[in-house]
Amino acid sequence: MTGTEPAATRIDTSRPHPARVYDWFLGGKDNYPVDEELGRHIMSIDNRAKHVARTNRWFMHRVTRWLAGRAGVRQYLDIGTGIPTEPNLHQLAQAVAPESRIVYTDNDPIVLTHAEALLRSHPDGVTDYIQADVRDPDRILDQARKILDFEQPIALSLVALLHFVGDEDGPLDLVGRLVDALPSGSHLVISQLTADFDPLGVQRGVEMYAAGGVTLAPRSLDAFGRFFEGLEVVEPGIVQLTQWHPELGVDEVHDGDEAVSLYGAVGRKP
Ligand SMILES: C[S@@+](CC[C@H](N)C(=O)[O-])C[C@H]1O[C@@H](n2cnc3c(N)ncnc32)[C@H](O)[C@@H]1O
Numbered sequence: 001m002t003g004t005e006p007a008a009t010r011i012d013t014s015r016p017h018p019a020r021v022y023d024w025f026l027g028g029k030d031n032y033p034v035d036e037e038l039g040r041h042i043m044s045i046d047n048r049a050k051h052v053a054r055t056n057r058w059f060m061h062r063v064t065r066w067l068a069g070r071a072g073v074r075q076y077l078d079i080g081t082g083i084p085t086e087p088n089l090h091q092l093a094q095a096v097a098p099e100s101r102i103v104y105t106d107n108d109p110i111v112l113t114h115a116e117a118l119l120r121s122h123p124d125g126v127t128d129y130i131q132a133d134v135r136d137p138d139r140i141l142d143q144a145r146k147i148l149d150f151e152q153p154i155a156l157s158l159v160a161l162l163h164f165v166g167d168e169d170g171p172l173d174l175v176g177r178l179v180d181a182l183p184s185g186s187h188l189v190i191s192q193l194t195a196d197f198d199p200l201g202v203q204r205g206v207e208m209y210a211a212g213g214v215t216l217a218p219r220s221l222d223a224f225g226r227f228f229e230g231l232e233v234v235e236p237g238i239v240q241l242t243q244w245h246p247e248l249g250v251d252e253v254h255d256g257d258e259a260v261s262l263y264g265a266v267g268r269k270p
Contacts, residue, residue: 001115001129011109016212018164019108023083025053030083030110038212045204052260056191057085059241059264060159062248063189064089066266067155068096073187075154077144079105079134079178080161084117089157090127098124103144107133134161135169137177153185160262162227163193166215175227184269187234190227191241191264193218202261224263231267238265 016038020031024039027050031039042049067073074097078089081104087095090102104118104127112131121127130143148154156178165171179188195202195218202218209216225238236243241264242254 017108019082019111022053025050026085041208046201055241055260056160058252059191062245064092065248066245068093073155074100075148076102077154078157081106083111084114094122094125098122101126101148103128103147105130105132105140137174141181154182155187157189159191163217166217172226186269188267191262192224194261194263197259197261228267231269234266234268238263
């Protein structure tokens with residue numbers, strides 16, 4: 001494991017944390033009463049919230065199959081990894097290409113305590129974990145260079161991460177600095193909360209997270225598209241998550257065609 005500091009291992013159970021609330025939505029056991037409380041509160045206004053979390057996870061599955069299979073990607077930098085939930089990104093990528101190299105990053109100490117599940121790489125490949133904040137891209141890049149070859153294409157994934165980064169932290173600049181470090185042929189993957197489809201419902205969710213001390217920043221289609229400036233957005237473009245290559249889904253169970261409030265897209269660096 002790379003770049004771990006002792007202070008980063010303290011787990012605060014007095015307020016909800018995004019990684020643990022998401023774990024609760026996914027049916028995991030690595031969360032605390034305060035996380036469950038927020039999860040249940042959100043379910044009381046939107047009983048599809050657990051389904052939305054699964055829909056986001058399935059997007060990551062399909063994108064990784066696409067990157068590994070159709071795009072031939074063999075290196076991944078995944079920021080905002082979350083608490084391990086099988087299949088994890090490295091299991092999907094290494095099922096296609098066992099030699100794949102994956103660097104995971106999260107800023108939540110609970111992910112660090114479970115990182116060993118992320119480090120069980122196929123013997124032909126490598127996985128590593130960096131405890132770091134996306135708002136410190138230089139530190140992430142310095143550590144990732146120890147594992148990944150920045151002369152060869154890398155898929156940078158920020159899946160359900162950027163809505164936890166408010167505009168005051170300059171997410172466009174942060175993404176730009178990360179993408180600038182990648183060579184031609186690399187990919188950028190993002191999923192992100194939007195209020196475009198259900199403004200009132202999403203606003204209530206934002207308020208509930210805010211009451212728990214967590215920033216949630218939904219973004220419009222235009223704002224989302226700006227993350228991909230200078231990149232070639234691959235087919236089918238910027239879409240609501242379930243519309244991104246549904247044919248690559250395995251074992252997905254959808255309960256209707258209703259839009260989920262998340263955009264997703266993949267861009268290729270020319
Ligand atoms: C909703 S989970 C998404 C997990 C995984 N990417 C997925 O889509 O299944 C969001 C993750 O982003 C992490 N996160 C939030 N803010 C972050 C930051 N500033 N830097 C790094 N990770 C962060 C949280 O700890 C959490 O694990």
